Amino acid sequence: MIPAETPYVTIVLPCYNEQDHVIDEVERICAAMDASGYTYELLAVDDCSSDETLARLQEAAPRFPHMRIKAFHRNGGSGTVRRIGSQEARGEIVVWTDADMTYPNERIPELVGILEKDSTIDQVVGARTTEEGSHKFLRVPAKWFIRKVAERLAGQKIPDLNSGLRAFRKSVAKPYLRLLPPGFSCVTTITLSFLSNQHDVYYLPIEYSKRAGKSKFSFISDAYRYILQVLRMVMYFNPLKVLMPPAIWLVGIGVVKGVYDNIKTPFYLAGNTTVIFISGLLIGSLALLADLIVRSRAE
Numbered sequence: 356m357i358p359a360e361t362p363y364v365t366i367v368l369p370c371y372n373e374q375d376h377v378i379d380e381v382e383r384i385c386a387a388m389d390a391s392g393y394t395y396e397l398l399a400v401d402d403c404s405s406d407e408t409l410a411r412l413q414e415a416a417p418r419f420p421h422m423r424i425k426a427f428h429r430n431g432g433s434g435t436v437r438r439i440g441s442q443e444a445r446g447e448i449v450v451w452t453d454a455d456m457t458y459p460n461e462r463i464p465e466l467v468g469i470l471e472k473d474s475t476i477d478q479v480v481g482a483r484t485t486e487e488g489s490h491k492f493l494r495v496p497a498k499w500f501i502r503k504v505a506e507r508l509a510g511q512k513i514p515d516l517n518s519g520l521r522a523f524r525k526s527v528a529k530p531y532l533r534l535l536p537p538g539f540s541c542v543t544t545i546t547l548s549f550l551s552n553q554h555d556v557y558y559l560p561i562e563y564s565k566r567a568g569k570s571k572f573s574f575i576s577d578a579y580r581y582i583l584q585v586l587r588m589v590m591y592f593n594p595l596k597v598l599m600p601p602a603i604w605l606v607g608i609g610v611v612k613g614v615y616d617n618i619k620t621p622f623y624l625a626g627n628t629t630v631i632f633i634s635g636l637l638i639g640s641l642a643l644l645a646d647l648i649v650r651s652r653a654e
Contacts, residue, residue: 362421364388364395364467365525366450367440369433370412371402373454378415380454383461385419391464397422398440399454403430434541438532441525450522451542457564458520466522469557477527477554480546481520483563501582505543508589508596509550514558516585517542527554534591540584547585551592594649598642605635 366384370377381399388395399422401409412424425443427436433453441449448467452458458481466479502516519542531548535541549556590597609632616625 360394362394362396362446364393364448364450364463364522365440365444365446366395366397366452366463367437367444368397368399368452368454369402369436369440370399370404370408370454371430371433372404372406372408374404374407374411376456377408377454378411380456380460381412381415381419381422384452384463385421387461387464388421391467393464393467395421396445398444399424400436400440401426402432402436403427432537434535434537434544437541438535441528441532444525447525448522449525449528451519453519459561459564460520462559462561463520463522466520466559469559470522470524473557475555476557478521478523478545478549478556480515480556480558481518481561482515482558483518484560485563501585504582505547505585505589508585508593509547510596511550513546513550514560516546518561520561521545523549534588536580536584538580540580543584544588547588548592551589590645592649594645595642598638598645602635602639602642605631605638607635609633609635 366388368380368384373380377399381397384397388397397419399412401412401424403426409424409426412422416422416424425440431439437451441451448470450463450466452460452463462481466481469479470476498517502513505516506513517540521542523545527549528545531545534548535544546556586597609628612628612631613624616623616628
């Protein structure tokens with residue numbers, strides 16, 4: 356049963372094979388929101404779980420009048436859940452979080468309060484102070500590298516690029532929802548979309564707990580998707596930052612190599628010198644063309 360009152364906050368909760376703790380998470384979120392005084396809805400989306408997650412949500416539904424359940428008939432991924440959940444959100448503020456007990460969801464009202472009090476901030480991200488995920492010894496350096504690439508390309512410091520706990524204004528995020536990929540890198544996408552378009556993002560330090568249940572994160576494939584998504588998003592909004600540096604380097608190397616060739620053998624250019632120089636020109640031309648397309652694109 357959906358309350359008649361239009362909620363101020365919509366919390367999108369992806370649920371995939373979380374039967375042992377999903378109700379604990381729902382209780383924690385609803386208790387915090389009830390105490391906050393904010394009107395809200397909790398949109399719990401079952402992503403075609405193979406366990407009893409959906410059944411347990413449906414069984415508990417009468418206890419949580421602000422919870423709305425949506426069930427997918429095939430697995431779409433957390434990005435798909437968050438995209439559709441955000442598009443269907445009735446609230447002015449949309450919150451993303453997870454159902455695996457890792458994020459301090461009792462602090463959701465704190466994130467919402469920052470947006471409410473400061474109209475210049477468009478997104479609040481729970482920046483994790485520790486890493487408790489699986490493959491920790493691999494994830495920490497990989498995430499550090501990807502974050503540094505993102506900071507370099509976005510031109511801003513990013514304390515946590517892919518935190519799953521965040522609150523943002525739906526009106527600001529609406530143009531970017533169609534860009535969200537189906538997997539975990541959706542959180543990277545929404546961060547870079549805001550930063551690349553000069554929307555202020557506030558980072559709130561949070562604790563991060565060890566997850567309950569089995570992780571769905573695949574280190575190799577998901578890390579690969581993360582870095583591709585970083586490059587894709589910066590290419591989408593500011594292709595010059597990706598393409599122009601290698602173009603300038605190649606042209607510069609070609610010129611220096613051409614001078615060296617002529618000093619060594621007057622009026623002579625080596626084949627590789629020509630290839631390097633022309634490659635730089637081609638990439639530079641592509642960068643300018645891509646930038647023209649971005650600037651002329653109607654958002």
